Amino acid sequence: MASIDINQVSKIYDGGVRAVSAVDIQIADGEFIVLVGPSGCGKSTLLRMVAGLESISEGTVRIAERVVNKVEPADRDIAMVFQNYALYPHMTVRQNMAYGLKNRKTPKAEIDARVAEAARMLELEPYLERKPRALSGGQRQRVAMGRAIVRKPAAFLFDEPLSNLDAKLRVSMRGEIRKLQRRLGTTSLYVTHDQLEAMTLADRLVVLNGGRIEQIGTPLEVYHRPASTFVASFIGSPAMNLLNGRIDGNLLSVWPISLTLSAQAAHSGDVTVGIRAEDLGPVRDGMPRLPFRMDYVEELGGSRLVHGRIGTQALCASLPVGAELSEDMVLSFDPARLHFFGADGRRLELGLSQASAVSVSTTVA
Incomplete structure (x- = not known):
């Protein structure tokens, strides 16, 4: 096992196109870090640079405190699990899991023991x-994971390993991956x-957008205190109302209502106001009221998502x-x-715990 230190890492393609720009991530020994973001945000490129499958234009990557920028993938002591499994079709499960160890000239008895242990685990x-x-x-996918496990690497790198599975299987497999990582x-x-x-x-999320880090934090930190409108709209289902x-x-x-603040805010001017769907509810005494025109409802069994508008805003x-x-x-x-x-999309801290409604329009356009 080992820590991974990604320091000011960039990937610049011909023509000056930056796929990844000055990324800093410190991953502790045994930590499970997830890179998340939309297609084209640079997450797979960053992973491939850590793996040695993509050259690093700027910055350094350290694995177990060793700079690996120029180290071949096979010598980085990492194991990758891909979305397409990358299994040899002519080999059995046993042979697929043992293949990497055979290439490393591992004694047969040790190969058999490691394969048996991984097969039992999975x-x-x-x-x-x-x-x-x-x-x-x-x-x-479990075979692909088993092939990685038998190597006993310093780190696992997962490149969208569940994207080819159906929805139900994805749920069960991500549980297996998390349980396995905690065990190992x-x-x-x-x-x-x-x-x-x-x-x-x-354990921590790294939210990427356009090759840059938008936010790093635990899942609950990122969900409850998004650092930008991008994070607020990307993390959470449904997305935060903005x-x-x-x-x-x-x-x-916030048309059509006005609220007084407990003190004059440090910020003045236009703002984007966010609120999660679960933080809106039926009328409660002492709470501001928001006129709402309903368009349609999604029934989810235990709850319902009600979609509509305040004025022209969804x-x-x-x-x-x-x-x-x-x-x-x-x-x-x-x-x-x-x-x-x-206006730049970054989070503002205004301290509104004591805000109260002073006027409410009952007209909804």
């Missing part, structure tokens, strides 16, 4: 003599575009199944649950 014992074509997608305690760097997958797996607002002195206007609320619905309705919210972002 519940692959009944399939050891089968070839990949006789396995399901989930079983093939191996440092892991995992790439996904699926924010739900990222939230459930990570509304146009304005602050003048101690007055916050809004989604997560309401209990028993909540009364109508085309024109009123929601309420706790001002302390609001998030604020400046």
